[in-house]
Amino acid sequence: MQIPRLSPITSPWMRCLMQDKPTIDELLVNYGSPINIHNPDSMEDNYKAYQDVFEEFKLDYQVFFARKANKTKGVVRKAAAIGMGIDTASLQEYAQCLELGLHPDKIIVTAAIKNKGLIKLAVSNGSLLILDNEDECKLVQKVALELGKSANVGFRVSGFTVDDKKLYSRFGLDADDFELFINENFLQSERYNQLTYRGLHFHLNGYSIKERGNALNQCLSLAELLKQKGLTTEFIDIGGGLLMNYLESESEWDNFHYQLRKAISRKTAPITYGNNGLGIEIWNGLIRGELKTYPFWNANSKGDFLRGILSYKNLSGEKVGDLAREMGVEIRMEPGRSMLDQVGMTVAKVAFRKKDSSGDWLVGLEMNMTQMLSGSADFLLDPYVVYHDDTKNEDSVGVYFTGAYCLERDVLLKRKINLDKLPEVGDVVFFVNTAGYMMHFFESSAHLFPLAENLMLKEYPTEKIDSSSFFKDQ
Ligand SMILES: Cc1ncc(COP(=O)(O)O)c(C=O)c1O
Structure with a gap:
């Protein structure tokens, strides 16, 4: 074999x-x-692939390189040199971007855990913090008060409904509760009066264009709702996780799947260590499960993936990319892996x-x-x-x-x-x-x-x- x-x-x-x-x-x-x-020069082509699509849609855009994907300074320097911003996930990442000379406007903070030191540094420099929960809002309010500054914030939203199913995420504020959250905390009270609302953010698991397009559409609806309440959404950040393609050949990819299933079924010799099914298994004599790996071969890489999201049509038949442009909402994103292709x-x-x-x-x-x-x-x-x-x-x-x-x-x-x-x-x-x-x-x-x-x-x-x-x- x-x-x-x-x-x-x-x-x-x-x-x-x-x-x-x-x-x-x-x-x-x-x-x-x-x-x-x-x-790092290879990042230029990767960035261009995204820029071309934003320009096709005549959108205002900003791309923030998710530096968590690689820890070198060289890739941060390159991203900055070609005009990108940086998405940071820790105090250390944030502080290093400042040391490397990035302007605070070009650094955003999406860290899953934001300690006081990170919040202090970001607020004192005026960088944008993407907030995930009410405790973060409280801490940012407290730090901003201590510093006598207002804090630029966006909110991470999750729990979007797609095909009547709610997409689970451990991150973010629930889309269904978001209006109430804004009413209670920003309109009917002064609870978070040091926080200046700038925009919305999501980052979804998986690689479904439909889910991303749908999430963007639901964020645009939230932006419309907030506008009626007097809050302007300057941007919607669609996160990272844009697909990239690693492999030369679709037929090799298909053949690998075929051969793996044969090997797991013991029809041929193992092609993985210990006949590991990589997510596929035999259960009651039948094959079940699917490959739990990155889709290393895919036809929808980088710019094509973004184009797919922006071309997603809402119920009125309008492409969400066109809708964002008409609403004057900047589209942002935070690719990590695909920027390092x-x-x-x-x-x-x-x-x-x-x-x-x-x-x-x-x-x-x-x-x-x-x-x-x-x-x-x-x-x-x-x-x-x-x-x-x-x-x-x-x-x-x-x-x-x-x-x-x-x-x-x-x-x-x-x-x-x-x-x-x-x-x-x-x-x-x-x-x-x-x-x-x-x-x-x-x-x-x-x-x-x-x-x-x-x-x-x-x-x-x-x-x-x-x-x-x-x-x-x-
Ligand atoms: C909030 C956020 N933004 C951006 C990224 C980057 O994703 P990717 O490297 O898949 O493009 C991640 C990855 O986990 C993330 O959590």
Whole structure:
């Protein structure tokens, strides 16, 4: 049986580096393994994909890069340089944006937990805080009073009704109670008189264009209602979670699903570690469940996804993007992952090869599972191996890559990966397109392993990439 391939989309800068063995080796000697390598210039195309759609709709817009998706300063600097704002999720992220010279108007705070220090800094600088609940309103009111300032706020709204079903979220104020919340707290009382209302915000789980379009429509209705009460909604922020596409081929993606189901049903040999169904399982002899991973292949990436949301038609048949323009409401969003498409790679050195007791090849890498970890069931992209000896005198081989933690489950990818030949110790593995969440979101220093070094490419294209083309992010 052929192990199904999932070929990732790669950029010229990635291919250029992967062909340059002396530079790769020098980087690994200088910085250890693994290394996170970034080319923030790729953010320009990603931003442009969104700008083009906003311009198609002639909308006022602002895009705030959700920096939680990657912790380097380099990506913040790049986002700021191309005119984006930054969406921050902690005091540290917020303070660092100020240090990097961002104007407070270009920084918003959507942190799930806002401590007093964060609120104090944001209010004293006049940045926008997106509020989630009444206790936050109380704390912001108190801090603003102490500072003798008014606080710019937006409200996160959730619980939208789509197809007669309420969308659950642990975040935000319930859309159905929002009018009452505004009446009681802003119109019939002075309870939050230090808070200046600027706009509405939502961020939805999942990747349904219909749900996003519907949520935007319901926010536009709330904006209309607030207008009648004398409150102007300057913006509606539709959050992040805009899809990106990682894979070259839909047919490979479909074939992987097909082969996984066959393997889970024990009709063919496993193609995942321990025959993990990644969300699919056999129950009473039947297959049930679905893949619990990111939709790594999808036809609705970035600008197309945004266009889909803005083109969603409300009950009067009007596109919500057109309605927002007519109402004079600016549309904002906070993409993280999709802004980092083609920005990064994780590079690690092969430490050992061995066969396990099931007869599978394990390739141990000098890295651990937290240095490339998906929040979903697996990261479904084939890595590339750079072999020091290019001669091919062996058959292709299926391997699992394993990491350095003392856990049985430190298996870096749950998929068996088809390689042209078994790597040698010292060969190098490239995991591509890992800048969005994969590198940093879950990284830890168990066993006192140092965190991976983050390198930035100075500029691209260049005549040649060598180790002096990179600098440490700081
Ligand atoms: C409030 C908010 N905005 C933006 C984002 C960024 O989402 P993504 O990286 O999927 O675009 C997130 C991600 O969790 C979020 O919670």
